[in-house]
Amino acid sequence: MRFAQPEYLLLMIGLSLLIGFFMWAGRRKREQAGRFVSPALLHRLVPAFIWEKQRKKATLIVLAVFFFILALAQPRWGYEWEDLKQEGVDIIVAVDVSQSMLASDIKPNRLERAKHEVADLIGLLEGDRIGIVGFAGTSFLQCPLTLDYHAARMFLNVLDTDLIPAQGTAIGHAIRTAIDAFSALEKKSKAIILITDGEDHEGDALAAAQAANEQGVKVFVIGIGAAEGAPIPDRERRRGFKRDAQGDIILTRLNETVLQQVALSTGGSYVRSVQGDLDLHKIYLEDIKQRVEKKELRTTRRKRWQERFQWFLGLGLLCLVAQRFVREK
Known part of the structure; x- marks a missing residue:
């Protein structure tokens, strides 16, 4: 008993x-x-x-x-034994960790706000697997797809602009890294959430988006930052802002055009964030949950007393x- x-x-x-x-x-x-x-x-x-x-x-x-x-x-x-089938979607969150994400047009800065909102998203997940990609001038898989949400939060917390020496914003490379994290045998239940200011320095974001579409991956993009631009804090000197060769302050601007094209070309959606509300709740609950087909992630057995x-x-x-x-x- x-x-x-x-x-x-x-x-x-x-x-x-x-x-x-x-x-x-x-x-x-x-x-x-x-x-x-x-x-x-x-x-x-x-x-x-x-x-x-x-x-x-x-x-x-x-x-x-x-x-x-x-x-x-x-x-x-x-x-008696009961079979439990867990269904959900595979979601890769690609977070821009380039130095432009240190701009404070969104408080406390773009990167910290993005991390905070992604942490809230993890709390919303209902049986979906999540992975994390960090990218700047290149990209890497920070957290493979997992159902361990506690581990995902740990990997998210260590994301910083110092993790990738190669600076820039290689959106195309980030999308391809996210695609590789999915199973190539399946053509459904895959979504990428891309959080970036859109300053694509490589110029192949649309080609990568087309590759994602061919793999059945929908890309949902959040453009973070202000179109009028914001200065980038100079971490190396620990004071002031970054300047160009002429001594002028460098401004980082949100590039919405390419981000909108990336999202639309895969059947995803684009959201602009200016005040820090990344709309991840809407993207997950209204877009991903409603528009991305679920799949069976695992089946377990339990005793039902x-x-x-x-x-x-x-x-x-x-x-x-x-x-x-x-x-x-």
Whole structure:
């Protein structure tokens, strides 16, 4: 036997107090009766069966409470095997970690805001596998596809602009790295969420998007940043902003045109983020969940224990009814 709610068994402590109360009350009644009449007269006035009926009544009440406590604890015994099929979508989140993501036009900066929103997305997942790609001038698979959301958060937290020495924004390379992370044998249930400011320095983003489309991968793009541009903090000097060869401050601007084309060419969607709301909730709940076909990710078997609380509930009610028929007169 096992219990689904074993914490209710602690109520047995209260049951022991109830038993003690009935024992004390029984003795107290005898003592009070003995103060008014002699033992011989008490035996004639209150026959022994009266005391016996009181004990039976108290016993039935105690048994009823005992069975009700067992019913609350949900006893279970006997089981049958149940197959559990887990369905979902494979999602790769590609996060731009180039130095332009340090711009603070979105507080605290583009990268930190993106990481925060991706962490929230992981909390929304309902049986989907997630992977993470970091990219700048090149890209790498930071976290392979996994159902371990705790591990995914750990990999997400270490994303930083220092992870990739080659600077730039190679969107095409990031898309191809994400494609390689999927199973090549399947043509469905695959989605890429691309978070970037869109400053594509390689120029092959559209070709990579076409390759994704051929593999059945939908790309959902979030453009992060302001079109008017924002300065990039200079981490090397730890002060001021990055400047070009002429000494002018470099501004990083959101390049929406190429990002929109990437998304539309794969049947995905594009969202612009300016104030930090990355709309990942909308992309996941309305786009991915509704437009990307699910697949069976894994099948497991578990024991389904049979609930037996009904027996104890019935016994408790039976005891309560029985004590009503025990009359002391």
